[in-house]
Amino acid sequence: MRDARESRDLSYGQLESETGIGKGTLFKIEAGQSRQPDQALLQQIADTLDLPLADLYAAAGYDQADELPTLKPYLRTRYPALPETALHEIAAITKKYGIDPSSTGPRPGEDER
Known part of the structure; x- marks a missing residue:
């Protein structure tokens, strides 16, 4: 969320607006810091920042x-202890x-044979 907000040069005040x-x-x-925020709020943020709702x-x-x-x-969610350097390495591999890396994964059953 922060990356998307900052890439659009939005402050918290502007995003609030x-x-x-x-x-x-x-x-x-x-x-x-918010334990499972309201899904409607996440939807609004995803729509505004053009983020996949699944990410939020x-x-x-x-x-x-x-x-x-x-x-x-x-x-980040599945492996919270994964260092930032590992994420950079993974980004290099995907490239x-x-x-x-911005595409979502398969739906359940799509990758099963």
Whole structure:
């Protein structure tokens, strides 16, 4: 969420204006200090920042049966102790092999043979 907000040069105040969600709440969600924030708030943030909702759900700890988050949020959620250097290495590997790290994973059953 922070990367998307900062890449759009939005302050918390500006994001508050666009989403109608208070700056304090936005900060807590972005910092991971809000335990499972309201899904409607996450939807509003995802829509405003043009993020996959699955990414925000994964970061907030919601179980998702029908959609995986994109690679970076998935790895951060699944492997919280993974160092930032490992994420950079993974990004280099995806680039080398032409994998789009911003695509979501397969739906349940799609990758099973």
